[in-house]
Amino acid sequence: MDNLRELYQQVIIEHAKSPRNFGELKNTAHCANGFNPLCGDKLRLCLTIEEHKITEARFQGEGCAISMASASLLTESLKNKSTEEAEQLFSSFQDMLVNEQPPTDRLGKLTILHGVAEFPSRIKCAMLAWHALMAALKGDDEVSTE
């Protein structure tokens, strides 16, 4: 189990160092800014949605390793998902981290972040990109974890 935990930490650090889908996404209205005042994490998430399907997801921002890794893993997971599937993914992820539920198969690679549940002060870091996702889907511009 310790080896697995170390492996997960390595994946988180690697994603934080070279986040996937980092950058601006132009020509889309589906963007939201997220802010976590407790830690100072800030990010902006943008989606391209075509016929209820997410074809592109990108983010920009700065923050701790967990917030950046979570955003990176999230954007990887969103591609080619329907907006309904993205909402289900949010619920599963939130259940895993906030509601202390065991991770479901749906989460796939995102279970790497399960360990964050042990650190209540960091849960908001991991959830930030996800709240931005929900805001972008709903058409809200701003979201804060507080």
Ligand code: ZN
């Ligand atoms: Zn943070």
